Amino acid sequence: MNTLLLILTIPFIFGVIMFLMPLQYNVLKKSHIFLNLIVSGVLLNAVGKVVHEEELSLFNHFFFLDSLGAIFLSLIAITGLLVNIYATTYMKWELEDGHIDLRGVKNYFALSFIFTWTMSLSVICNNMAFMWAAIEATTLASVFLVAVKKDKKSTESGYKYIVLCSIGLAFALYATILLYAAANGKVDGEAMLYTNLLANAENIDTMALKLVFIFALIGFGTKAGLAPTHTWLPDVHAEGPAPTSALLSGVLLKCAMLGLIRYYAIVANGVGLEFVQMIMLVSGTLTLFIAAFFLIRQHNVKRMFAYHSIAHMGVIAFGLGVSGTIGFFAALFHCAAHSFTKALAFCSTGNIAKIYGTKDMTKMGSMIRIAPVTAVLFGIAICSLVGVPGFAIFVSEFLIFKAAALDGQYLLMAIFAIALAIIFIADFSHFFLATFGKVEGKVVHNSEMKLSENLPLLALAFLIIAFGVWQFESFTFLLDESVKTIIKQ
Amino acid sequence: MANILDIVTVLMMGTSFAVFGLRKYKYSIGAYALQTLLLVIVFLTLHFKYGSHELLVWAITAFVVKVICVPYYLFRLVKKLGLVVEDEPVGGFFISPVVALSFSLAIAMMFYKVFIHFSLFQDVLPLYAASFVFMMGIFGFILRNSFIKQILSYCLFENGIHLSLALMAYNSHELVEIGILTDAVFAVLIMGILAKRFYATYESLDTSKAINLKG
Numbered sequence: 001m002n003t004l005l006l007i008l009t010i011p012f013i014f015g016v017i018m019f020l021m022p023l024q025y026n027v028l029k030k031s032h033i034f035l036n037l038i039v040s041g042v043l044l045n046a047v048g049k050v051v052h053e054e055e056l057s058l059f060n061h062f063f064f065l066d067s068l069g070a071i072f073l074s075l076i077a078i079t080g081l082l083v084n085i086y087a088t089t090y091m092k093w094e095l096e097d098g099h100i101d102l103r104g105v106k107n108y109f110a111l112s113f114i115f116t117w118t119m120s121l122s123v124i125c126n127n128m129a130f131m132w133a134a135i136e137a138t139t140l141a142s143v144f145l146v147a148v149k150k151d152k153k154s155t156e157s158g159y160k161y162i163v164l165c166s167i168g169l170a171f172a173l174y175a176t177i178l179l180y181a182a183a184n185g186k187v188d189g190e191a192m193l194y195t196n197l198l199a200n201a202e203n204i205d206t207m208a209l210k211l212v213f214i215f216a217l218i219g220f221g222t223k224a225g226l227a228p229t230h231t232w233l234p235d236v237h238a239e240g241p242a243p244t245s246a247l248l249s250g251v252l253l254k255c256a257m258l259g260l261i262r263y264y265a266i267v268a269n270g271v272g273l274e275f276v277q278m279i280m281l282v283s284g285t286l287t288l289f290i291a292a293f294f295l296i297r298q299h300n301v302k303r304m305f306a307y308h309s310i311a312h313m314g315v316i317a318f319g320l321g322v323s324g325t326i327g328f329f330a331a332l333f334h335c336a337a338h339s340f341t342k343a344l345a346f347c348s349t350g351n352i353a354k355i356y357g358t359k360d361m362t363k364m365g366s367m368i369r370i371a372p373v374t375a376v377l378f379g380i381a382i383c384s385l386v387g388v389p390g391f392a393i394f395v396s397e398f399l400i401f402k403a404a405a406l407d408g409q410y411l412l413m414a415i416f417a418i419a420l421a422i423i424f425i426a427d428f429s430h431f432f433l434a435t436f437g438k439v440e441g442k443v444v445h446n447s448e449m450k451l452s453e454n455l456p457l458l459a460l461a462f463l464i465i466a467f468g469v470w471q472f473e474s475f476t477f478l479l480d481e482s483v484k485t486i487i488k489q
Numbered sequence: 490m491a492n493i494l495d496i497v498t499v500l501m502m503g504t505s506f507a508v509f510g511l512r513k514y515k516y517s518i519g520a521y522a523l524q525t526l527l528l529v530i531v532f533l534t535l536h537f538k539y540g541s542h543e544l545l546v547w548a549i550t551a552f553v554v555k556v557i558c559v560p561y562y563l564f565r566l567v568k569k570l571g572l573v574v575e576d577e578p579v580g581g582f583f584i585s586p587v588v589a590l591s592f593s594l595a596i597a598m599m600f601y602k603v604f605i606h607f608s609l610f611q612d613v614l615p616l617y618a619a620s621f622v623f624m625m626g627i628f629g630f631i632l633r634n635s636f637i638k639q640i641l642s643y644c645l646f647e648n649g650i651h652l653s654l655a656l657m658a659y660n661s662h663e664l665v666e667i668g669i670l671t672d673a674v675f676a677v678l679i680m681g682i683l684a685k686r687f688y689a690t691y692e693s694l695d696t697s698k699a700i701n702l703k704g
Binding site (some may be wrong): 062127129130132133134136137140143144147150151152153155156157158159160162163166167170173174177178180181182184190191192205207208211234235238239 | 603604606607608609623626627630636639643646647650653654657658660661662664665668669671672675676679680683686687689690691696699701702
């Protein structure tokens with residue numbers, strides 16, 4: 001059976017199966033873990049085929065998997081699996097505390113498969129309009145993963161999420177329609193296919209391409225959390241359950257970024273790199289500084305990480321803006337590094353909220369004594385987020401500096417360094433507040449989580465360090481291939 | 490044929506103003522249903538004018554889904570919540586339609602001049618109307634506080650996009666239209682569920698009350 005056909009069907013079928021499961025927590029938990037293992041296996045199998053240079057396409061190239069898509073599909077497979085395993089622990093706590101009932105847990109697990117399905121769909125679409133439809137579907141599939149509770153805050157976050165993302169994405173659809181109209185008759189074959197558009201980009205009207213990119217930036221940039229249309233993100237990431245926030249930040253934002261990168265590639269090849277780089281630099285710098293400004297003021301641990309998501313989307317945009325292949329390589333590497341890091345960060349907030357019964361960091365303290373493993377995991381996430389050497393994010397941020405330095409763009413280096421320094425100071429002050437010193441509030445759960453409960457978080461921490469110190473050949477191959485296809489030498 | 494197309498698209502612009510401006514939900518939803526019916530007529534007219542079979546299929550699906558199903562769902566939603574008149578919009582009932590109308594006309598004037606260069610069908614007024622209806626939807630989101638009016642605004646800009654798609658990309662793969670339409674239907678359904686929740690928690694559909702998440 002075609003691998004892409006499996007990706008198109010299996011997560012959806014598993015979602016339906018989960019909806020039909022009996023209302024017994026142990027059955028739901030085991031099924032969720034087992035079915036997620038299968039989904040990840042299917043996705044990684046497809047990635048493996050791309051690494052072995054096998055061409056994957058379906059329905060006359062309507063769907064395909066290239067090296068660029070394979071990077072993001074591997075994030076859905078790995079980050080998605082680990083977060084979904086952690087979700088079984090988190091939901092058990094929510095169930096015990098009476099925040100959710102068993103039917104709610106079942107629906108949550110089922111919807112997470114539909115969410116995975118829509119994200120995978122967006123990654124394997126060669127048809128640009130269908131990719132848009134898949135990215136819009138990710139919003140629809142995840143609304144009730146965010147608005148799990150029926151209180152005011154939860155409802156408000158769900159409302160803001162669907163309304164703001166839908167408005168933003170509408171512009172991306174306009175970009176798609178305009179791109180098709182401008183390319184129709186000027187490219188070989190179907191003008192809606194990414195591969196055809198990329199191969200014939202130089203034949204498309206340059207003014208149209210410029211307008212297309214601005215519309216695409218507004219649309220996919222809204223979904224990816226780029227300023228100034230990022231406003232939905234802090235509310236949604238802070239209010240949803242910890243595993244949802246981890247999935248949104250770790251995987252979903254990257255899928256939206258992939259959508260933008262596909263437009264970036266077409267426009268860069270049609271108009272020239274300078275235009276897209278300039279736009280991405282402006283967007284990245286604006287995003288970085290707005291996020292850094294709000295980060296300093298945060299005391300809610302999840303809101304702090306939400307602003308971090310915005311900041312790191314700014315880093316990716318900045319990477320796409322600094323010169324040439326190294327910057328692009330760094331941006332793609334950052335997508336993976338941030339995915340693992342942010343998944344760990346948000347999952348650790350699940351543990352932290354369990355310990356203190358609050359997300360307010362001013363009421364925490366002494367975490368290193370109460371739950372040392374959680375404190376270390378939280379510390380690893382923070383260290384990676386601020387770019388400490390030895391952790392994954394350091395690699396991409398260092399490469400961005402290198403790209404700017406090699407091109408003699410010292411002003412850009414300074415701007416980037418200032419933004420990162422603000423984030424560094426904000427993060428470590430918050431980290432020390434929560435981890436050391438006296439407990440200012442109360443401790444609800446005065447012990448460490450079980451090893452089995454922390455296992456997915458430990459795996460994420462391992463990945464963060466491994467990607468920080470080791471060069472994975474197959475992953476580097478995917479990055480190199482992606483750079484080659486997008487920035488033609 | 491060209492005259493029919495122009496008349497129908499001008500009527501579409503008029504109905505988008507009605508959807509935006511009418512205070513009674515019942516009338517506003519009715520205006521949306523009428524606008525979608527006009528959209529179906531545009532599809533049929535383009536089908537007969539240019540012989541594009543795809544648009545005949547689009548007309549049939551749009552009639553079933555958007556003229557019948559979506560308005561029926563919205564009528565039921567309003568009836569279930571017992572709502573009659575919307576909450577006061579940003580800037581009041583008079584200012585907000587004036588702002589939306591003037592800005593939508595101006596922005597559509599800019600958009601259509603670009604789109605006309607690349608459009609598959611070179612019909613000026615329909616292209617202008619597509620951008621206008623889209624922008625009225627966007628301004629509906631910005632200026633109207635009622636959740637139901639925001640759902641209708643979503644429907645409006647979706648109609649604008651649908652018309653643009655028909656004029657500029659009607660011959661793209663048939664799955665594209667299915668994908669976009671499916672998204673639109675699910676978006677309305679989900680927003681409807683959220684509107685019910687919103688009403689249950691806030692005892693109102695006034696979205697300006699949603700200020701619990703800040704910072």
